[in-house]
Amino acid sequence: MNAIQPVIEPHHIPAGSLALITGLCRVAEALSRSIAMGPLAGALGREVGQNADGDTQKALDLQADIAFCSAIRNCGVRWYASEEQDEIQELAPEGRFALAIDPLDGSSNIDVNVSIGTIFSVFEAKADAEGSFLRPGREQIAAGYFIYGPQTALILTFGAGVQHYVLEPMTRRFRLANDRLLIPESSSEFAINASNYRHWSRPVRAYIDDCLAGDQGPRAKNFNMRWVASLVAETHRILSRGGIFLYPSDSRPGYEKGRLRTVYECAPIAFLIEQAGGRATSGSDRLLDHTAVTLHERTPFVFGTADKVDRVTAYHDLPEQEVSALFGARGLFRS
């Protein structure tokens, strides 16, 4: 009789965390099959309600949340905090882990057959539920995301580099594709939702203006822009070929701290990005040094190749007259 094959190749996963990662992989594998069926799996993208923060919830947001929550009940998780739930749930009182999850990221893309994902973050559980999550992101013991796209993949870190696994459709196993993912340094791509330009702060406008000015501007080179509207897809592209992502704060009501959530999205992505040799900030400060004040708080988020992210920080430090969008030749950046 054949031995049962594990759902993921386990070599880089600490033994104490294998049950948890295996539980997550099983749900991701099942989700990837539903997602691949699109409308044949039902109206996955239909609106069904609103979450704690007033975001629209789609049917697949809730399905994914329920599936992850129930699958990891016996996987050593004490506290389960989900973007889709108001409160933290206690799953196993003796559990070692606190798991924060964005069960379905990029939900505006569910119906249009564009990559979406799941983002997760793992801390050591404390006795206090909230205190297990409201702490600096650098205290995470693991973080990762699943991306459901042309390939389903898992990008994972335990703080010793980043591993890239790909779901092999035939065996339904996550197979290691790269045991040390590093962000390539050369890329001239930036990702930002440019429709919000008029709402941005002057440093962000100045940074983007200089990219758009291309070889006629202070950067003296041309750039390309990408915006998928799935954080996992943007992260995957940047891990694969470099570049920079920005979701800054802006002046729209509700966007004073940007759009993305510290606990469920930014802290885990920042952990992966740093482990892959990149940088992640809130525009000027290291994201992993930030302690979330509330579970569902949002934060401005900038990440990618280190020198690009540092440049955004430098724009935030520029004197006011240098930052002005009308100031054509920013001295600091003339090259």
Ligand SMILES: O=P(O)(O)OC[C@H]1O[C@](O)(COP(=O)(O)O)[C@@H](O)[C@@H]1O
């Ligand atoms: O629609 P916008 O404002 O461009 O925002 C896109 C961003 O919102 C998100 O979809 C938010 O995540 P959710 O889908 O989990 O709510 C990110 O994946 C993406 O980067």
Ligand SMILES: [Mg+2]
């Ligand atoms: Mg999300």
Ligand SMILES: [Mg+2]
């Ligand atoms: Mg989500």
